[in-house]
Amino acid sequence: MKKIILILTVLVLMAGTTQSQDQPVSLGFTPSSYYTFSWNTTFTMGDFNKWVGNASPAGFDLGGRYFIKGGLVAGFNIMWQRVSQSYGYQTYYGDDGSAITSTNYRFTWMVPFQGVIAYHFIPDKMVSPYIGLGIGGDYMEHHLLVQEYDLYKTRWDFSLTPEIGALVKFGSYSSWGALVAFNYKYTTNKIEFKNNWTSKNLQMLNLKVGLVLIVR
């Protein structure tokens, strides 16, 4: 499966590159749409940072954006992220009279999906900065691994993600470019292990770096 994904991606990349080589050099163009494939690094904040303090490079993002009028775009983002950290000896209590003291490993993995609106200030240029806002939800699983015991909770939430970033074309008429973006994410998600842990309104910062397929 992984090989098929890899081969398909390479073929799409080659097709886009061939097309771009036929274009004359000029001042550039405003795309009709673009698709992003980004590597995502997560920095947890607030209560979420107390749960897992480590920044995590385990994440990726797929997105599509369509120009509506001028520099205004609308689209979507689907992501996958995981944050994790090991901790030393701590005691956890169950509701049934049980308690365990040991080292533990905490992790949260999430699948965010959002609708996005953004505004590109100079959409026809090689470097096209933008501001945007994502609105949507997440599916999250919060795991507390204490030895062989895996305590976990699953939660859905509502999320808001203001973002700044830039689309950088590889050439004035290139069908490929790079994406660099930074966003703050607020969610209504919470981590709740009775007797042991509560974190509410999970927040994080995300740094995205990726490739962009640009469609005229």
Add this chain to the structure above:
Amino acid sequence: MKTKFILLFLGVGLMLASCSKYPPSSDRLLEDMAIYTKVDLNVKFEEYKTFAIVPVVSYIDGKDSASITTPNAISLLNRITSNMTGRGFKSVATNAHPDLGINVTAIKNTNTSVYYPGWYWGYPGYYPPNWWGYPGYGYGYPYYPTYVVTYSTGTVIIDLVDLKNPTADNKVMIRWNAYIRGLLTTTHTENDILRCVDQAFAQTPQIKTTPVSGK
């Protein structure tokens, strides 16, 4: 062109590498020491005043078993005793009709295995109910015991037996278990053993001769 391919391969590689939901097994910390306890939440320990502890540790290593009284075993028994007296219970002789009895078992398995609490009850050193004065009785759990996985690092088990209230169906109930895993290695000192015993009691505030609002 070449740069794009390198970027693409890096991106795809990073994406695929990040797709695992669980951490690698080496990070799951299964070989670290762990102190697991379970207490019967329905029992009122303030109704119990005395206890006796079996003077040996039942030791199981694979198919072999023995009763041991090594210095480490005696230290372990003494530490349990001092924790109990520290909680207000009075130590008495085993033939003095104690309210509570304590059995201690050490299991040194060389292979990864799963066992259920209680399977060690028939081994030498683990004293049956008739030794406590209840001939024809068996041990029982008032709560659902959780299984424990044991590794080559071994497990020490402490069972607190209710000798005051045998049940109508001829059972002497276990009111508290402590499983201390990871102790039976050369890397852990006697102090580690004693510290783990203290922690087992520390995380069970219910065991006390005065009423407590336990977790």
